[in-house]
Amino acid sequence: MDNSAPAAPKYYRLKEELRGLVRDAEPGSPIPTERALASRYETSRTTVRQAIAELVAEGVLSRTQGKGTFVAPSSPxxxxxxxxxxxxxxxxxxxxxxxxxxxxxxxxxxxxxxxxxxxxxxxxxxxxxxxxxxxxxxxxxxxxxxxxxxxxxxxxxxxxxxxxxxxxxxxxxxxxxxxxxxxxxxxxxxxxxxxxxxxxxxxxxxxxxxxxxxxxxxxxxxxxxxxxxxxxxxxxx
Amino acid sequence: MDNSAPAAPKYYRLKEELRGLVRDAEPGSPIPTERALASRYETSRTTVRQAIAELVAEGVLSRTQGKGTFVAPSSPxxxxxxxxxxxxxxxxxxxxxxxxxxxxxxxxxxxxxxxxxxxxxxxxxxxxxxxxxxxxxxxxxxxxxxxxxxxxxxxxxxxxxxxxxxxxxxxxxxxxxxxxxxxxxxxxxxxxxxxxxxxxxxxxxxxxxxxxxxxxxxxxxxxxxxxxxxxxxxxxx
DNA sequence: TAGTGGTCTAGACCACCAA
DNA sequence: TGGTGGTCTAGACCACTAG
Structure with missing residues (x-):
């Protein structure tokens, strides 16, 4: 029988992975591009974007079209x-x-x-x-x-x-x-x-x-x- | 020259369209399936899901895997x-x-x-x-x-x-x-x-x-x- | 078993920014 | 002009629910 917990979705695991990568980073510093992350984690850009979207919603990251995705300033x-x-x-x-x-x-x-x-x-x-x-x-x-x-x-x-x-x-x-x-x-x-x-x-x-x-x-x-x-x-x- | 306002994204127009369809519906009543909506509005399921996701976040709709998407009870x-x-x-x-x-x-x-x-x-x-x-x-x-x-x-x-x-x-x-x-x-x-x-x-x-x-x-x-x-x-x- | 929503893919094209 | 994120497509397979 299968006693293993059901795996979390890939975008969620990636989200938590990214959260860790970013934790000690300087606010304002850029993270890799979506295409680079998709390649590095052997996934699709869609999945990368879903992970990033939730981190943006949490205020961990911010992104600007044409510029990139950055570590957000923390202090609420x-x-x-x-x-x-x-x-x-x-x-x-x-x-x-x-x-x-x-x-x-x-x-x-x-x-x-x-x-x-x-x-x-x-x-x-x-x-x-x-x-x-x-x-x-x-x-x-x-x-x-x-x-x-x-x-x-x-x-x-x-x-x-x-x-x-x-x-x-x-x-x-x-x-x-x-x-x-x-x-x-x-x-x-x-x-x-x-x-x-x-x-x-x-x-x-x-x-x-x-x-x-x-x-x-x-x-x-x-x-x-x-x-x-x-x-x-x-x-x- | 082009004086027209930039068009809102398709998923956003669809979101507002769905909001209207649902406004006078009975709480708990089902809305069409994602595949049906994609077909009706000549768009992809991805776009339909993006529209529905925001309405779910607003508490307008709720959905359950395997069952369907429903008009949410209103009262906060x-x-x-x-x-x-x-x-x-x-x-x-x-x-x-x-x-x-x-x-x-x-x-x-x-x-x-x-x-x-x-x-x-x-x-x-x-x-x-x-x-x-x-x-x-x-x-x-x-x-x-x-x-x-x-x-x-x-x-x-x-x-x-x-x-x-x-x-x-x-x-x-x-x-x-x-x-x-x-x-x-x-x-x-x-x-x-x-x-x-x-x-x-x-x-x-x-x-x-x-x-x-x-x-x-x-x-x-x-x-x-x-x-x-x-x-x-x-x-x- | 059939049908639903949930996840994921591998692309495409567009809008925007900086060099 | 090249590279970024923003939108969108047309599929695929999985997880879950109900009859």
Missing amino acids: TYVRQLTSFTDDAAAQDLRSSSRILGIEHVTADASLVSRFGMPMASELTRVERVRLINGEPLAHEAAYLPGVLDGLRGHLEGNGSLYATLSAHYGIDIAEAEDTVETMVAGPEDALLLKTEMGAPLLLIHRRGLDAEGTPVEWTRSVFRGDRFRFFARTRR | TYVRQLTSFTDDAAAQDLRSSSRILGIEHVTADASLVSRFGMPMASELTRVERVRLINGEPLAHEAAYLPGVLDGLRGHLEGNGSLYATLSAHYGIDIAEAEDTVETMVAGPEDALLLKTEMGAPLLLIHRRGLDAEGTPVEWTRSVFRGDRFRFFARTRR
Whole structure:
């Protein structure tokens, strides 16, 4: 009788083999080309690509069409709940910045009201940004704020922190937040904006921010690269 | 000159096509076989499989070797921070249960102490379980608790709630928790335990539980299916 | 046993990058 | 221009499920 464990698929054994080869390598250093690996391990390029794809999803490798496949920088970036992205990055000695994709005034429709889950001002301001750490895109977020916030772009370009800007110039202070965290898969737009690849695992975070009176004053949808981000939350019962 | 946007890959167009076909379908109903889809859309099975793979990762479809590919049940399961898995499931009218994989006493080594990030009792109890919702595996978790907790298996088999058991029988009350949430990719063991497939996106959650005095009394590593789980956190500044 | 999804092959052509 | 990764093909065989 056959008592041997069923062999893992070849692409999986290759994946773990590659993980070992890469463990002590310098971040940014290239690994052999897919065709070279296929030849070395006597397999097909398809199988090599399946192994590499999962290591990319895990953030172990990164690849660029026309250039090659490289050992990814390791350190994931923590972002704490209810603190400013800007401050958190600074606390970890990372340069944070953001690229404003658009600021516009919108009228609340049924969909928006239901997403806020609250009575809303009829006029909202929508801020769409890409958040970067050390120049690398980490997140894409769209925030909805009540009212028409004139001059917001100027203030944001000054320091980049939305929460600090809201507090200093508009009298909006977020005292409490509700977040949900789930996974999603990168589509073409996400892949472009976050410089990752289609099919890559992402973290989708929805936040509802409340002021000291418990009134909802923020609704934000954020998409983070799953390979470079860790969400941190602390709660008292 | 060519002003047309570059066409999305064929597998991506097929993916969105399939998403539409499936949107109004009954959960659990089968979709055509991969060979049938390849023929219908005049493409290869490889391309069909790439499209289906991403829909599986998103929790839109599920498939079983030998049986077929099916429309997945939609509802993701929320689990709130710092509340009992058991209670949360009940609040959402879901049957929760757990399968105990093992309960053992271990001696704290350097690795464990550093993960706890604190001075530890030298004797720990390790509880490994699979958590199920409506009979479907949702999470795999291993909890470390300080001391030798005799009779734990019996108490857990009684009601299933670890937090309730700790409070009622061992005088351990968790008053505060720190969680980190990140993505990972399913390997062979995760795929088996969670009845998902290799390469599937998972949520990896580490929790450190503290009692009212701020003493760490729990360290848990949980792996949740990314397609059926949403993490919820509420924080006051 | 027939049919399904899971793995794998050996190619092909395209899009992109650097020299 | 040559080499890289990205997409796609048309098969093959295996592992598993169900009738």
